[in-house]
Amino acid sequence: MQSLFFLCLNSKLRLLLVTAIVIIAVNGVDRSNFKTCNDSSFCKRNREISPNQSPYNVVDDSISIQGSKISFDIKNQANDALLAATVAVLRNGKARLRIKEKNPMYPRYEVEDILIKEPDEETGVLANRDDQGIQLNFRDKQLILTLKPFRIDFLVNNTLVISVNSRGLMNFENYRKKHKPADESTKEGSENSEAVNQVSSETEDVPAVDENLADKVGQRDEELKGLWEETFKSHSDSKPKGPSSVGLDFSFPGVEHVYGIPEHADSLALKSTSGGDPYRLYNLDVFEYEIDNPMALYGSIPFMLAHCAKSTVGLFWMNAAETWIDIDSNKAKDSILSRFASMLKGNEEMPQIDTHWFSESGIIDVFFMFGPRPNDVFEQYASLTGPTYLPPLFAIAYHQSRWNYNDEEDVRSVDSKFDEHDIPYDVLWLDIEHTDGKKYFTWDSTKFPNPEDMQKSLAAKGRKMVTIVDPHIKRDSGYGIDQDASNQGRYVKNKDDNVYEGWCWPGSSSWIDFINPEHRDWWASRFNLDNYPGSTNSLFIWNDMNEPSVFNGPEITMHKDAKHFGGWEHRDVHNIFGLYAHKATADGLIARSGFKERPFVLSRAFFAGSQRFGAIWTGDNTASWEHLKISLPMIMSISIAGLPFAGADVGGFFKNPDEELLVRWYQTASYQPFFRAHAHIDTRRREPWLLAEANMNIVRDAIRTRYALLPFWYTLFYQASVKGGTIIRPLFTEYPEDVSTFAMSDEYLIGSDLLVKPITDASASSTSIYLPGNNELWYDIENYKWFTGPRSISMSVSLNKIPVFQRGGSIVPRKERIRRCSSLMYDDPYTLTVALNRKAQALGQLYIDDGHSFDYSKGEFSLRKFTYEDNVLSSRPGSAYGNYKTNSWLEKIVVLGMKNKPSKISVSGKNSTPRKLKFKYDRENRRLTVKKPEVNIVDDWEINFKF
Template sequence: MMWERWWLLVALFVGCHAVDRSNFKTCDQSTFCKRNRALEPGESQYHVLPDTVVLSDSSVTMDVINKQNDVLFTAEIHALEDNTARIRINEKSPLHPRYGVQGVLIGEPKADNWKVQRSSDGFQAVFGNSTAVITFSPFRVDFLVNNEVAVSVNNRGLLNIEHYRNKKVKEEQKPEEEEADQEGKEEEDTGNQEEDPNKEEGDIEDFEDDEEDEMDSPPTDDGDDEAGMWEETFKTHHDSKPYGPSSVGLDVSFPGSEHVYGIPEHADSLALKVTKGSTDPYRLYNLDVFEYELNNPMALYGSIPYMVSHSAAKTVGVFWLNSAETWIDITSATAGQTMLTKLMSFFKSAEDTPQVDTHWFSESGIIDMFVMLGPSPRSVFRQYSRLAGSTMLPPLFSIAYHQSRWNYNDQEDVNNVNAGFDQYDFPMDVIWLDIEHTDGKKYFTWDSGKFPASIDMINGVAAKGRKMITIIDPHIKRESNYRIHQEAEAQELYVKKADKTSIYEGWCWPGSSSWIDFTNPDIRKWWAEQFALDKYQGSTLDLFTWNDMNEPSVFNGPEISMHKDATHYGGWEHRDVHNIYGMFQPQATCEGQVMRSGGKERPFVLSRAFFAGSQRYGAIWTGDNTATWDHLKISIPMILSINVAGLPFAGADVGGFFQNPEVDLLVRWYQAGAFYPFFRAHAHVDTKRREPWLYDDDKLAIMRDAVRMRYQLLPLWYTVFWESSVTGAPVVRPLWVEYPKDQNTYPMEDQFLLGNSLLVKPVTEQHTSSVNVYMPGTNAVWYDVQTYEAYPGYRWASIATPLSKIPVFQRGGSIVPKKMRVRRASSLMVNDPYTLVVALDNKGKAKGQLYSDDGHSLDYKQGQYLVRDFQFANKKLTSSSGDPNGIYKTKEWLERVIVIGMNVSPASITISSDEGEKNLRFKYDAPKKVVEVKKPGLNISKDFVITFS
């Protein structure tokens, strides 16, 4: 009965139509945020002790002292390969170890030698194409690219590390002292407290939490005046803080830049906004936020503490490797307003140089920061991928179209949906099942009444070339006869309470639950083993996994999450590892899927929570969005931000998770979703059914055309995903990535590029009959993919957008591979022929690439792949191997070549290869300036030359 009442409350909560912001902290309610944000720029109190400096060929270590309290810290600066540096700062002799993030980096970064020149107050070190200038008093690090300051660390003096300390106990107060204290408290409550005349600039102010903030922390006997330093209460939730204050903070400036990007996840603009003086800082703290608000810096489901700064002169990045609650303040300034003036004028910068100042602070851990010095966008993406990894190459089905809702009712419902897509000739690759498929919310089980023959059901879907996905969350139902719970309890696999011995318990979908401790590598191995077909009974190799609620979401916990003083493997508090928890679960799930196939098949995992490194384990989506035009519109900058931050396999629920979309909104969302890297329609349990055939025939046809366009372009999507897996480049890209000197593109967030070939501007406004599209590139040309109409670059174009129109344009100078024979599922297209669409630039040239393999196995790691390079120049289209290590034998062949932008019809067209030479049939459309070449007929893996005479 108690659970039934709780379930009712949850259902009401989930069904509400606006986020309850009182469930989530503001900066003022997060006491370490409040303390750090109160710091004012000035001369830093942190100074290097020169006699402690130890230099090596690639690094320096030194003691740094906080002159306010004489606490010592150890600072390390490392020169790394590929124009990257690392700064680590930790307490020299901490009372307790401080957490350093594990499991994110793909290995120990490789060092790069530097050349050092000492001075009386520091030194300069040259490495790669950059210079690090280390100043001792006060401590500061400036990184120069091409003799211009690109990144400056602690130039505003906001470095702040709250060292571990013993809790002090105040002497027992005399009655008159207590009375005086009470009078002081009453004076403060009325807002009449006088400012301390002895307070020095740069000190952290004293704070007491207001009653309306619901942060009435119990009084502390610690000798420290700050409320919330040793214990804290949010609503009814108490955080014991056994180690006391432990936050770390640092300022990072980007001279010469006016735009910074990244640090997802937020429902906000692509170019990050100024926060200081206007809003809370951007918060990184993985949270389950129902129907999140738009255009604010509130935390959402995932956290990637990685920021990219871009200007016409350079692109640089900063990666703050800390998994605790983190806030980032952003300020716009000029170098003339900062302490950088002298240094910059010594080199090549003027005092009025624009600058973005950022301030990073985390609740615990150490300072461990990587600086990637570019100087181009692609080099920064590559540099980050060498640290945290790039996206795994996904199986082909996973980048096709997915159909989901909470929940398909039963086995018959699944079979009917599967048949419906065939009946209406609508391509689809995956059917999803939410929590209602389980036996009483027990994961790795099936409801035997609703799904009595799950293997037959999965096989029936697989017979059409499709897959299925079931949800498996990290909370485990506490039921005595449930095998997963029995093993987890007996083997101590659960997260513990603050006492480090009792099992942590809370409420989630099953009712009373406990959470698997995925921070333990042995427990991750145990979890992976649960996906074996003999353990996950009712599953097959065609069943894949959705990890949801892994922020972790705890319905009766603080901020709907886990208590920070809960403890994990190694004795670390949850506050230390909160943001990384949601990466470790899909990692274990991913490894389990590989294990169950004997290491043969590629995994697919969708996760809601994520952190830096999550790109190595699968896809994510933007969570519980709403069926409104505003949510459709915000999905574009959200997905672009996540791509810029190194996690390209991202999407948003097509149609909106909550509420019922009007049909035009749904149509436009399908058109936008067809260009999300992860393309899934999903809906809440209380929404109306949305299968596409439930709408009028004309609307069904438009949605089907959008999905068919996705399938035709799967060869391009697959190639771009492969490129991302190799180089770290985003799959969908802001325009400035490919046009870094075009300042018009820097704030753009409503149009983007797929790879470097297609420009997409989804229609995201209601009742829109036309849109203005910016065509980037001086002397460039862009072609409408439907009409082949040409548009000059570096200009705006007005494009008519009837409901059937998706504004998509191919870049002149690109070659796009397509498969025009769209079938019911991508697996049935594997051996189908290709069409090459050659879009000529103004010089009559173009180039492109194709990657291909079997689409599902891990054999590509043993060379079972092919890469083809295509080039059009001097009226010849040439195909050659792009990677001689690829030995994949394919049946795919070249069926058609379309050349756009050919001003004059060729007299003849021939193809030559090792099979000889032959004439090809073609037709020329003079008004469109398009040549269509029919049936070259060669296997796509062969070298050939097609000559247009």
């Protein structure tokens, strides 16, 4: 929800709040609330570094080679500061570079809890050394360390794929003391004093700088501002440790497109930032965000994918501080390729993307992934930060929410209306108004006097409830959560070591210090049924405002000089704060169930690794066609960065969508991983049955289509939970050599088998669809017409049509008996849609478990592999064996692309008597329907087609 106002919702301020919402909604995001690069001193300092003049050299006699790791010192020739570095070759096509201060004045924050384990180093690495540097050879790859200036190049199959510091933009601001020269011209606080501080360091290893240097650099006024204190609007950042930024450049030769680094409301293929602001990663609460903009939003994942037809590489910058990334398209010639100039012929140029990454504090800790294809990189990244968790089945069904359902009667009415209109849904949500005065873990006793009975009533129908629990705690001595947090010292502190206070929904608030693992455990315990009165096991949680959002803070967030556990400043840990809150909540729900049940927690803020704890959404969007359109690249970008369980609020959070827009949004979101309708408190009610009947019927069909495909979605989530990777994905990830897909973001794949082209323009009567794949067949799932790729086709689209195609060569499982929620469909029979390729072959999978517990980790699951080949459709165990049993049987088979009518179809199986099957053949559409095979879906069986 939006949070620009320093108000709590009470009767006296209600009119003022509504007025403010109207004014801001008209004007959109207030950019003046958020920094540009020119407002950030460390961004300006790093951006103004001159290229190709790097002062950083490897110290020759410091080099040590141990197996696949090189350890060495780096010396800044400008001030003699020493850095300690390691570069290591890791297993499964990865490498890691770490650079820290050699003898820091203060400890520097190193991100924890993001890697699922310390990665294993590669074996069988061969090392060679010459006057220029060191070369490590491993499998088909090479790592080349150049000593003067410091630079690293990675080659795959003798082709340069990543260069580190090739433009010489590395920067490492060592901690230092404020310089206090006796000369009047360099007194503390003068601009010349700041000049000396920037280029000097009084650590043990750095000699004092000549005081006359202040005179030499005194003219660089703009570059020297903000080193020891920085002001933005009315907020002052004290910077007690002084400047501490780190930066490094990375170049990708041969590449014209890079992706990732969410969250931004921007194109899928990232744009050049030359002449504008860099992309910013700094978790912020941005009201009604603008599109096509590099401004920071709610989450930050510093992962980038660089792709061309010949290779794909990934880069993960593991730093939790504010980070900016410049991107520039270039042409690589001899000067860039340096010692690799022989790779070019004559004056030949190749495309290149140059990137420059810089963070306010911390260390340089960066991972490289060498693919060679997008799906390989996704798996390599997941081996570092973990794959997505396997959600309970209800979590990937349809969710109904608004700010706010008013009371228990409203909840009952909404719930019954879904049944009355035969529209399935699984989860009903309550926003902040359900609490007692915005005190989380409480209920408004007037509006919700019987919360347990309310939840049990929903649960009796197989449905769940979600309530919001934000990380800001109302300061109220009569509020038990505040009492405990205060008495036990669990709040974030301000720079003066007192409890940090700010404004959020409850009014005066403080924030739990989630950086402290003990405080996370305490927070998790709050979700026990005894500690959360009125809660039940069918209640799940929504963490909003966890960037953290502070209404009266700088950029509507926490002051950077606030203090956390371990003495870390908020500047060090800002982007990881929301992840820790998300993790603690998920841990609490798991513990509440006795460690038996899978949690569901939605978070607005996120970081690398958030995929292990739950879902996220794209925040406070707007009811506009532009926001519907941008939801596609936003969700794909987040998915590329390893967090596939994402969605956008159906209809837009702010303003009122017209019926056409709302219908199109439902159609689009029904084919996205997280499917929730949500709306602002001052919008008109927009539940599906409030639409005109024809439009309600279209929305009902969209939601029912989602439920029919839940077995397909659940299987994809299982696959992603094993090895990582995307669920919805850009076309280029499956067709990595098709350059026409590289910048495409208006259509996408679900897994590899369904292609979706949402309609995101008003009054559209037709759309153009690109179907990829050399000689690949694509079947329209509505009318079964087939098309051959690669080609673009034009298709007429009425309001009830959204183009979706099934890939030839795939088998998609469905359940076509749609009930009021997913749990009631659990034992229902399956339909298999077999789409044949040109060789009359097809392949698919189905994953089944109990849909809610962790028993699958003990082997209580079934993974089936379906194959159609040589006129036989067979079911066999998949790549992982489980022993889960089900009552579900195979109800129907639909075969697309069947050129001839069979003379006979028969079934045989482990637990079934061989027999003939009835079928119907549609010659015009080449569609065959086989009725009632009646074999158990998890048994071994064969269905033979005779011609």
